[in-house]
Amino acid sequence: MRPLLAERGCTVAPGLRLRTLADVVGHLGTSRKTAILDATEIRVRWPAQGTAGRDRFISGKSKQNAVKVMVLTDTEGRLLFCGEARPGSCPDITQARASGLVDLLDTGPWVEILADAGYQGLGGQTGGQVVTPPHRKFRKHPPLWYEEMHARERHAHSSRRIRVEHGIAHLKNWRALARHHGRREYLPATIQAVAAVASHQQNVPRPLAHAA
16 A cells, blocks of 8 residues: 555645656646745664665764655645655755756746755755745854844744644654654655645545534
């Protein structure tokens, strides 16, 4: 069942599913909606002693063995895409570039994607389509007015992108993604299968029970 569910993609409306990043960019361009980009880590077992690249799974953020997954949601926290699993040591921006997202934004319709500071640099590569928190211009002894303005801008950006955390939390409610105890090669399909079911729950209304 896992591969079959993984192939369904994320449901965004009854009868409409997004299976690839290209589908997501096309959908955003057509609907003129904003997406939110982030990455989440799923803890996995440490590779066996002597395995090549064993240390690649150690996350620089959590200092634990993990696989990093790229997540895209809409501004309500509903899933649009979940995949591109990489070892935990992979930086967020490297994962986004390796997924082909920059090329898709360069050749596709203009869209807006909100992201955190881990993706700073993508804005310049995508013509401003990836929006990250503002850079700090004063490194030492900034004037008070600038500190206040910078704090307001960062808070406003954070408020716009907080919904992606709700989408990720919905995924992590599934025990299979809270911590993966199985084989790592099965994890990408498991992630996509859970995303398929979770997005279906978010976007397809359940039939009302008939009154007795």
